[in-house]
Amino acid sequence: MDKNETPIRYDDTRPGHWPEPFEEIKIVSTLDSATQKAWFYKPKDTTPRPLLISLHTWSGDYNQKDTLAKMVLEKDWIYIHPDFRGPNWTSKACCSKYALEDIDQAIDFAIAHANVDTSRIYVNGVSGGGYTALAVYMRSRHPIHTISAWVPISDLAAWFNQSRIRKNGYSDHILACTGSAEKILNVDEAIARSPIYWRTPIRETRLHIYAGVYDGIQGSVPITQSINFYNKLVKDFKARDQTDQINERDEGALVQPEEILYLLEHRKPLKNMGVIGDRKICLQKEHNNISLIIFEGNHEMLPEVAFEILMND
Structure with missing residues (x-):
């Protein structure tokens, strides 16, 4: 993004413009027979093509504008923009079993109706979509190649x-989707909808987590939501693969308390770590097939960077 360009706001839930060749489709849930709408694109090219599942934000739905849709058309990928129960203020939304099954069924639909290269299935989400992307990583039944979660919620x-x-109103949404009474959070239900508390799966999927270092001050989701989830996965992988202490390699993969404190206090790079797009990288970690990048930015996705990473992954 050009430095003079206005950043895309990810609380913007205005409908997008979905002309042909995008098609509005309907999928009936196997769990409760509810109808899920989605926008779908099937290339004319009948050779196996990559599939992108693009997830709407916290307060959005399948009609929400998606900056990746135009890029999909340019590269002629298969694409689906599912609803998965719409905004996250009802009990069947907000990473419920219904919402996650809706996403799996959207993938099923794409595979059934287009020639999907099943070795190249990609999921991308930002903000509330990033939250759902983490949940898809933890619980999807599909062999997804890469999942990108931008500025996600995990807890x-x-x-x-x-x-x-x-x-900012999101606390009221959480009360609603968790069935909380009298403004008192149903903590057990909130935990049940939080990927950070779920069992880490054994899977080959690559997971990339991105967060803008100013988020939580200027934006709505603190960077610790990303850091803590990343550290959870590293620790879970370590516990599965080894028996004793975290070795030196694993220690370096974890985000250390002093690194978190530095980012929260200074909101700038720990050292020169290069750039992502035109933004400085403030922190970069990786372990196995997961990575974390904290970049110089706010509560946002870098659209061109996001699509390029998926294309080249």
């Missing part, structure tokens, strides 16, 4: 308190 219980302090 609803923590985000409830963070949002209540900011008085």
Whole structure:
């Protein structure tokens, strides 16, 4: 993105413009027979093509504008933009079993109706879509190649308190989707909808997590939501693969407390770590098939960078 360009706001839920060749389709849930709408693109090219599942944000739905849709057309990928129960303020939305099954069924639909290269299935989400992307990583039944989660939420219980302090309305959404009464959070239900508390799966999927270092001050999701989830996966992989202490390689893969403190205090790179797009990288970690990049930015996705990473992964 050009430095003079206005950043895309990921609380913007205005409908997008979905002309042909995008097609509005309907999928009936196998769990409760509810109808899920989605926007779908099937290339005329009948050779096996990559599939992108692009996830809407916290307050959005399948009609929400998607900056990746134009790039999909240019590269002639298969594409689906599912609804998965719409905005996250009802019990069947917000990473419920219904919402996650809706996403799996959207993938099923694409595979059934287009020639998907099943070795190249990609999921991308930003903000509330990043939250759902983490949930898809943890629980999808599909062999997804790469999942990118931009500025995601991972812990609803923590985000409830963070949002209540900011008085931005998201805490009320969390109360609604968790069935909480009298403004008192149903903590157990919030935990049940939080990927950070779920069992880490054994899978080959690559997971990339991105967060803007100013988020949580200027934006709605603190960077600790990304860092803590990444560290959880590293620790879970370590516990599965080894028996004793974290070795030197694993220690370096974890985001250390002093690194977190530095980022929260200074909001700038720990050292020269290069750039992602035109943004400085403030912190970069990786372990196995997962990576974390904290970049100089706010609550945002870098669209061109996001699509390029998926294309080349």
